[in-house]
Amino acid sequence: EPEVTQTPSHQVTQMGQEVILRCVPISNHLYFYWYRQILGQKVEFLVSFYNNEISEKSEIFDDQFSVERPDGSNFTLKIRSTKLEDSAMYFCAGKGYGYTFGSGTRLTVV
Amino acid sequence: AQSVTQPDIHITVSEGASLELRCNYSYGATPYLFWYVQSPGQGLQLLLKYFSGDTLVQGIKGFEAEFKRSQSSFNLRKPSVHWSDAAEYFCAVGAGGYSSASKIIFGSGTRLSIRP
Numbered sequence: 001e002p003e004v005t006q007t008p009s010h011q012v013t014q015m016g017q018e019v020i021l022r023c024v025p026i027s028n029h030l031y032f033y034w035y036r037q038i039l040g041q042k043v044e045f046l047v048s049f050y051n052n053e054i055s056e057k058s059e060i061f062d063d064q065f066s067v068e069r070p071d072g073s074n075f076t077l078k079i080r081s082t083k084l085e086d087s088a089m090y091f092c093a094g095k096g097y098g099y100t101f102g103s104g105t106r107l108t109v110v
Numbered sequence: 111a112q113s114v115t116q117p118d119i120h121i122t123v124s125e126g127a128s129l130e131l132r133c134n135y136s137y138g139a140t141p142y143l144f145w146y147v148q149s150p151g152q153g154l155q156l157l158l159k160y161f162s163g164d165t166l167v168q169g170i171k172g173f174e175a176e177f178k179r180s181q182s183s184f185n186l187r188k189p190s191v192h193w194s195d196a197a198e199y200f201c202a203v204g205a206g207g208y209s210s211a212s213k214i215i216f217g218s219g220t221r222l223s224i225r226p
Contacts, residue, residue, distance in 0.1 A: 031211045043154070043200060043216040050211050091154065098142065098161075099204055099214050103153040 002026040006092050006102035013109055016081050021105045023075045023092030031095040034067060034077045036060065037104075038088045046090075049075065082109045112137050114203050114217035122223040125193055131186040131220050133201030142206035143184040144214070145175055148198045157199075160184065161206040171195070196224045 005024040013019050025032055034046040047057040049067055066078045075094075079086055087109045092102040115134045123129050135141055145157040158169025165177040175186045184201060198221050204214035 033213055035216075042218040043202075045213050045215065048211060048213050055211050056213060089153075093214070095204075095211070098159065098206060099144075101154050101156075106151075 002100070004092055004094055004100050004102035006090075006105050008105060009103070010106045011108070013082055013107070015084055015109055019079050019082055019107065021077045021079075021090050021092075021107070023077075023102055024073060025075055025092070025094035026096065026100055029094035029096045029100070031055075032069070032075045033093040033095070033099075035091040035093065035101075036088045037091065038085075043091065046077070079107075082107075084109050112203065112215050114201050114215055116199075116201055116217035116220050118220045119218070120221045120223065122225055123191055124225045126190050129186075129188045129191045129195070129222070131199050131201075131222070133184045133186065133217060134182050135184065135201070135203045136182065137203050139205055139210075139212070142204045143175075143177060144202040144204070145169065145173070145184075145186045146200045146202060146216075147171075148200065148219075150198075154200070157186070191222075191224055193224045193226070196222055198222070 007022045032049040035043050037043045045058050047061045048055045064080045069075045089104045089106050091104045094100050113136045143160045146154040157173050158167050160167045160177045168174050173188050177184050198219045200219045201217040202214050205212035
Protein backbone atom coordinates (compact mmCIF):
# COMPACT_ATOMS: atom_id res chain seq x y z
CA GLU A 1 0.00 0.00 0.00
CA PRO A 2 1.35 3.48 -0.86
CA GLU A 3 2.88 5.41 2.02
CA VAL A 4 3.55 9.00 2.99
CA THR A 5 7.24 9.31 3.85
CA GLN A 6 8.56 11.86 6.35
CA THR A 7 12.16 12.77 6.97
CA PRO A 8 13.92 13.03 9.30
CA SER A 9 12.26 10.88 11.93
CA HIS A 10 13.84 12.93 14.69
CA GLN A 11 15.46 16.35 14.57
CA VAL A 12 17.10 18.30 17.34
CA THR A 13 17.67 22.01 16.79
CA GLN A 14 18.74 25.01 18.79
CA MET A 15 16.23 27.70 19.64
CA GLY A 16 16.18 30.39 16.97
CA GLN A 17 17.36 28.11 14.19
CA GLU A 18 15.38 27.38 11.04
CA VAL A 19 14.17 23.84 10.41
CA ILE A 20 12.64 22.20 7.36
CA LEU A 21 10.55 19.11 7.76
CA ARG A 22 10.09 17.05 4.63
CA CYS A 23 7.32 14.85 3.35
CA VAL A 24 6.86 12.82 0.19
CA PRO A 25 3.12 12.36 -0.33
CA ILE A 26 1.45 9.65 -2.36
CA SER A 27 1.69 10.60 -6.02
CA ASN A 28 -2.02 10.72 -6.85
CA HIS A 29 -3.05 12.70 -3.80
CA LEU A 30 -4.36 16.21 -4.40
CA TYR A 31 -4.55 17.72 -0.93
CA PHE A 32 -1.79 17.93 1.64
CA TYR A 33 -1.73 18.76 5.32
CA TRP A 34 0.56 19.35 8.26
CA TYR A 35 -0.47 18.52 11.80
CA ARG A 36 1.29 18.97 15.13
CA GLN A 37 1.10 16.96 18.34
CA ILE A 38 2.72 18.34 21.46
CA LEU A 39 3.72 15.52 23.82
CA GLY A 40 0.68 14.14 25.61
CA GLN A 41 -1.78 16.31 23.75
CA LYS A 42 -4.16 16.02 20.83
CA VAL A 43 -3.27 16.14 17.15
CA GLU A 44 -3.76 19.72 15.94
CA PHE A 45 -4.28 20.95 12.40
CA LEU A 46 -1.71 23.43 11.10
CA VAL A 47 -2.30 23.93 7.39
CA SER A 48 -3.81 22.45 4.25
CA PHE A 49 -2.38 22.88 0.75
CA TYR A 50 -3.94 22.42 -2.64
CA ASN A 51 -2.94 23.42 -6.13
CA ASN A 52 0.26 25.04 -4.84
CA GLU A 53 -1.58 27.28 -2.44
CA ILE A 54 -2.54 27.26 1.21
CA SER A 55 -6.26 26.46 1.34
CA GLU A 56 -6.69 26.73 5.09
CA LYS A 57 -4.53 27.42 8.12
CA SER A 58 -5.02 27.40 11.85
CA GLU A 59 -4.17 30.05 14.42
CA ILE A 60 -1.01 28.08 15.23
CA PHE A 61 0.30 28.59 11.70
CA ASP A 62 1.69 32.08 12.14
CA ASP A 63 4.35 33.97 10.18
CA GLN A 64 7.05 31.68 11.54
CA PHE A 65 5.65 28.81 9.51
CA SER A 66 5.60 28.29 5.78
CA VAL A 67 4.87 25.41 3.42
CA GLU A 68 5.77 24.69 -0.12
CA ARG A 69 5.84 21.95 -2.70
CA PRO A 70 8.95 23.00 -4.58
CA ASP A 71 9.26 20.21 -7.11
CA GLY A 72 5.80 18.68 -7.37
CA SER A 73 6.95 15.82 -5.19
CA ASN A 74 8.26 16.93 -1.81
CA PHE A 75 6.00 18.86 0.56
CA THR A 76 7.87 20.84 3.19
CA LEU A 77 7.10 22.66 6.41
CA LYS A 78 9.56 25.38 7.41
CA ILE A 79 9.79 26.92 10.83
CA ARG A 80 11.77 30.11 10.48
CA SER A 81 13.01 30.69 14.02
CA THR A 82 12.22 27.82 16.32
CA LYS A 83 10.99 28.29 19.87
CA LEU A 84 11.03 25.81 22.73
CA GLU A 85 7.26 25.42 22.39
CA ASP A 86 7.65 24.21 18.80
CA SER A 87 8.93 20.92 20.22
CA ALA A 88 6.37 18.38 19.04
CA MET A 89 5.67 15.54 16.65
CA TYR A 90 4.80 16.87 13.20
CA PHE A 91 2.68 14.74 10.89
CA CYS A 92 2.26 15.16 7.17
CA ALA A 93 -0.90 13.82 5.52
CA GLY A 94 -2.24 13.51 2.03
CA LYS A 95 -5.76 13.02 0.77
CA GLY A 96 -7.05 11.20 -2.23
CA TYR A 97 -10.32 9.50 -1.48
CA GLY A 98 -9.26 9.12 2.15
CA TYR A 99 -6.44 10.43 4.34
CA THR A 100 -2.98 8.90 4.69
CA PHE A 101 -0.59 10.02 7.42
CA GLY A 102 3.16 9.81 7.55
CA SER A 103 4.92 8.36 10.57
CA GLY A 104 5.91 11.80 11.84
CA THR A 105 9.00 13.86 12.60
CA ARG A 106 9.82 14.44 16.25
CA LEU A 107 11.20 17.96 16.58
CA THR A 108 13.08 18.82 19.74
CA VAL A 109 14.07 22.46 20.26
CA VAL A 110 16.77 22.97 22.88
CA ALA B 111 -18.57 24.17 14.11
CA GLN B 112 -16.86 20.91 13.33
CA SER B 113 -15.65 19.02 16.37
CA VAL B 114 -14.95 15.62 17.87
CA THR B 115 -15.57 14.86 21.52
CA GLN B 116 -14.05 11.96 23.39
CA PRO B 117 -15.58 12.27 26.84
CA ASP B 118 -13.30 9.76 28.56
CA ILE B 119 -9.76 11.00 29.14
CA HIS B 120 -8.53 7.77 30.72
CA ILE B 121 -10.07 4.31 30.95
CA THR B 122 -8.72 1.26 32.75
CA VAL B 123 -10.07 -2.20 31.98
CA SER B 124 -8.99 -5.67 33.02
CA GLU B 125 -7.29 -7.91 30.51
CA GLY B 126 -9.92 -10.05 28.82
CA ALA B 127 -12.73 -7.60 29.57
CA SER B 128 -14.74 -5.84 26.91
CA LEU B 129 -14.05 -2.27 25.90
CA GLU B 130 -16.06 0.64 24.56
CA LEU B 131 -14.52 4.02 23.81
CA ARG B 132 -16.95 6.83 23.15
CA CYS B 133 -16.81 9.38 20.37
CA ASN B 134 -19.28 12.07 19.39
CA TYR B 135 -18.88 14.39 16.45
CA SER B 136 -20.31 17.53 14.96
CA TYR B 137 -19.82 17.89 11.22
CA GLY B 138 -21.71 19.85 8.58
CA ALA B 139 -21.34 17.44 5.69
CA THR B 140 -21.44 13.68 5.40
CA PRO B 141 -18.78 12.59 7.88
CA TYR B 142 -15.89 10.31 7.15
CA LEU B 143 -15.04 8.79 10.56
CA PHE B 144 -11.84 7.24 11.83
CA TRP B 145 -10.26 5.66 14.85
CA TYR B 146 -6.49 5.82 15.26
CA VAL B 147 -4.27 4.26 17.88
CA GLN B 148 -0.97 5.69 19.07
CA SER B 149 1.62 4.06 21.29
CA PRO B 150 3.93 6.38 23.26
CA GLY B 151 6.35 8.21 20.99
CA GLN B 152 4.96 6.56 17.89
CA GLY B 153 2.89 7.61 14.90
CA LEU B 154 -0.81 7.22 14.20
CA GLN B 155 -2.03 3.81 13.18
CA LEU B 156 -5.42 3.61 11.48
CA LEU B 157 -7.68 1.08 13.21
CA LEU B 158 -10.76 1.52 11.04
CA LYS B 159 -12.78 4.01 9.04
CA TYR B 160 -16.36 4.61 7.98
CA PHE B 161 -17.71 6.55 5.06
CA SER B 162 -20.86 4.82 3.93
CA GLY B 163 -22.59 1.48 3.85
CA ASP B 164 -22.86 -0.90 6.77
CA THR B 165 -22.82 1.12 9.97
CA LEU B 166 -20.83 -1.54 11.83
CA VAL B 167 -17.26 -1.52 10.57
CA GLN B 168 -14.53 -3.99 11.35
CA GLY B 169 -10.96 -2.93 11.80
CA ILE B 170 -7.57 -4.34 12.62
CA LYS B 171 -6.59 -5.99 15.92
CA GLY B 172 -10.16 -7.17 16.57
CA PHE B 173 -11.67 -3.69 16.90
CA GLU B 174 -15.02 -2.61 15.54
CA ALA B 175 -17.00 0.61 15.57
CA GLU B 176 -20.62 1.48 15.04
CA PHE B 177 -21.82 4.65 13.35
CA LYS B 178 -25.06 6.00 14.76
CA ARG B 179 -26.19 9.04 12.80
CA SER B 180 -29.08 9.84 15.14
CA GLN B 181 -26.66 10.09 18.07
CA SER B 182 -23.73 11.57 16.10
CA SER B 183 -21.61 8.84 17.59
CA PHE B 184 -18.91 6.48 16.41
CA ASN B 185 -17.98 4.33 19.40
CA LEU B 186 -15.09 1.90 19.28
CA ARG B 187 -15.48 -1.58 20.76
CA LYS B 188 -13.45 -4.70 21.40
CA PRO B 189 -14.91 -7.82 22.98
CA SER B 190 -11.77 -8.86 24.86
CA VAL B 191 -8.78 -6.57 25.39
CA HIS B 192 -5.16 -7.67 25.51
CA TRP B 193 -2.34 -6.01 27.45
CA SER B 194 -0.89 -4.87 24.11
CA ASP B 195 -3.98 -2.71 23.52
CA ALA B 196 -2.77 -0.19 26.10
CA ALA B 197 -2.30 3.03 24.12
CA GLU B 198 -3.90 6.36 23.25
CA TYR B 199 -6.95 6.19 20.99
CA PHE B 200 -8.07 9.07 18.81
CA CYS B 201 -11.40 9.48 17.06
CA ALA B 202 -11.38 11.75 14.01
CA VAL B 203 -13.77 13.14 11.41
CA GLY B 204 -13.13 14.39 7.90
CA ALA B 205 -14.64 14.44 4.44
CA GLY B 206 -14.45 11.59 2.02
CA GLY B 207 -14.26 11.77 -1.72
CA TYR B 208 -11.69 13.12 -4.15
CA SER B 209 -13.29 16.54 -4.49
CA SER B 210 -13.11 17.65 -0.89
CA ALA B 211 -10.07 19.34 0.63
CA SER B 212 -11.54 19.33 4.12
CA LYS B 213 -9.08 18.64 6.88
CA ILE B 214 -9.42 15.79 9.33
CA ILE B 215 -10.23 16.86 12.90
CA PHE B 216 -9.11 14.84 15.91
CA GLY B 217 -10.64 14.35 19.31
CA SER B 218 -8.51 14.87 22.38
CA GLY B 219 -7.92 11.17 22.82
CA THR B 220 -8.66 8.45 25.37
CA ARG B 221 -5.79 6.77 27.15
CA LEU B 222 -6.43 3.07 27.67
CA SER B 223 -4.70 1.21 30.49
CA ILE B 224 -4.98 -2.54 30.97
CA ARG B 225 -5.17 -4.07 34.42
CA PRO B 226 -3.44 -7.48 34.57
